[in-house]
Amino acid sequence: MNLVRWSRIRSPWVFHFNAGGCNGCDIEILAALNPRYDIERFGMILRGSPRHADVLLCTGTVTRQIRNRLQRIYEQVPEPKFVMALGNCACTGGVFQNCYNVHEGVDKVVPVDVYVPGCPPRPQAIIDGAVKLLTKLSKS
Amino acid sequence: MKRHIILEGIRGSLNPFTTKYPKKSYIPPDGFRGAAEYDAERCVGCGACSQQCPPGAITYTDDEKERKLRLSYGVCSFCGRCEEVCPWDAIHLTKKYELAVYNREDAETGVDIPFFQCTECGRPFFPYPQMKASLEKVGETLAEYGIKQEELANLISLCPTCSFTVDKMPERRMFMRRLVK
Numbered sequence: 001m002n003l004v005r006w007s008r009i010r011s012p013w014v015f016h017f018n019a020g021g022c023n024g025c026d027i028e029i030l031a032a033l034n035p036r037y038d039i040e041r042f043g044m045i046l047r048g049s050p051r052h053a054d055v056l057l058c059t060g061t062v063t064r065q066i067r068n069r070l071q072r073i074y075e076q077v078p079e080p081k082f083v084m085a086l087g088n089c090a091c092t093g094g095v096f097q098n099c100y101n102v103h104e105g106v107d108k109v110v111p112v113d114v115y116v117p118g119c120p121p122r123p124q125a126i127i128d129g130a131v132k133l134l135t136k137l138s139k140s
Numbered sequence: 141m142k143r144h145i146i147l148e149g150i151r152g153s154l155n156p157f158t159t160k161y162p163k164k165s166y167i168p169p170d171g172f173r174g175a176a177e178y179d180a181e182r183c184v185g186c187g188a189c190s191q192q193c194p195p196g197a198i199t200y201t202d203d204e205k206e207r208k209l210r211l212s213y214g215v216c217s218f219c220g221r222c223e224e225v226c227p228w229d230a231i232h233l234t235k236k237y238e239l240a241v242y243n244r245e246d247a248e249t250g251v252d253i254p255f256f257q258c259t260e261c262g263r264p265f266f267p268y269p270q271m272k273a274s275l276e277k278v279g280e281t282l283a284e285y286g287i288k289q290e291e292l293a294n295l296i297s298l299c300p301t302c303s304f305t306v307d308k309m310p311e312r313r314m315f316m317r318r319l320v321k
């Protein structure tokens with residue numbers, strides 16, 4: 001059991017999903033993945049399919065159109081799954097708050113484990129969020 | 141293989157390119173716009189920052205005793221407009237960027253500004269520090285008109301309901317007349 005837990009904390013594979021953001025946060029995720037910041041140090045590898053992932057890295061205020069897709073993708077991630085809301089739009093809706101076409105944050109659709117504010121969050125802030133998520137995992 | 145690739149490889153392994161971030165803290169360069177923070181000593185509670193904030197990250201609620209200013213980092217776009225407009229130099233963007241939280245409501249900062257109570261009916265109606273700071277600011281100009289600071293202070297220490305009554309009006313009129321030279 002401990003081995004399973006250990007491996008879970010050491011290799012939280014991520015699936016990145018843009019739920020209607022401006023791409024700013026997505027570019028910062030790429031920066032966090034590149035050798036300079038190298039989020040792979042924590043075992044975070046970007047996967048192409050939600051079925052391979054443990055963590056759903058979600059950016060963007062959830063638009064009405066993408067809501068069902070986000071839900072479906074969330075359901076496809078195998079248990080136990082964790083969601084990281086990246087950037088202000090994903091946290092609260094940010095500058096798009098009160099727009100007619102958005103859901104104001106990922107947590108309105110799927111449960112979120114850690115919020116990373118920033119517009120966009122710089123790579124260090126993303127790493128900080130990842131570390132906080134891993135701390136939460138190791139405590140749970 | 142090309143020589144420069146090998147050299148690059150050797151250089152890379154001797155001096156790693158990857159930052160040591162979580163172990164070694166990182167301070168962003170000057171001019172970085174991070175989380176905004178209030179200076180509780182200086183803020184007078186005027187609410188100018190809340191009026192000007194483009195995404196509406198700063199809100200305030202008035203209750204019985206104080207004005208509660210709240211800045212939500214989850215909404216803030218780190219534009220620096222609040223710092224620009226604050227007439228009392230009381231809000232500043234810091235270099236703080238590690239803002240990740242587990243609950244949406246935790247990512248916020250704020251100050252509580254006490255209210256001034258009407259001297260007649262006791263109703264709180266105006267941020268106390270703002271009244272004090274404004275009086276100090278107009279003190280010199282008042283002196284030019286031969287008006288003492290206390291006179292104005294007495295006049296504005298009544299809430300709108302108490303000051304615009306029939307028996308108070310003549311006094312106010314007289315005061316206004318003194319301001320028109």
Ligand code: SF4
Pocket residue numbers: 178182183184185186187188189190209225226227228229230231
């Ligand atoms: S003094 Fe500055 S920080 Fe305080 S409420 Fe007014 S504008 Fe905002």
Ligand code: SF4
Pocket residue numbers: 176192193194195196197198211215216217218219220221222223
């Ligand atoms: S930095 Fe801009 S968005 Fe953030 S609180 Fe100040 S005015 Fe609002």
